[in-house]
Amino acid sequence: MKAQISNPVPISREAQNSLIEGCKKGDQRSQLQVYKLYYKSVYTICLRAVNDPATAEDIMHESFLSAFEDINSYTGNISFASWLSCYIKKFV
Numbered sequence: 001m002k003a004q005i006s007n008p009v010p011i012s013r014e015a016q017n018s019l020i021e022g023c024k025k026g027d028q029r030s031q032l033q034v035y036k037l038y039y040k041s042v043y044t045i046c047l048r049a050v051n052d053p054a055t056a057e058d059i060m061h062e063s064f065l066s067a068f069e070d071i072n073s074y075t076g077n078i079s080f081a082s083w084l085s086c087y088i089k090k091f092v
Contacts, residue, residue, distance in 0.1 A: 063091055
């Protein structure tokens with residue numbers, strides 16, 4: 001499965017980096033904003049992979065939980081979307 005996460009909501013790199021830093025500090029508002037930015041793309045990828053809406057939703061949630069638990073490993077060497085897609089692959 002080749003996961004391509006897009007961000008349909010325009011956000012500057014600075015704003016995204018600020019949200020990621022907030023997530024690294026455990027800020028739930030930042031986590032919610034990151035979730036809102038990416039959940040539709042993540043869900044679509046999961047749904048294409050498993051072809052079952054309920055399972056896709058479960059995988060989406062597990063992917064985000066796992067990513068937020070490991071958020072400190074995000075260094076910015078790759079795009080956040082690419083980094084996040086690695087977590088989807090763990091559950092699909």
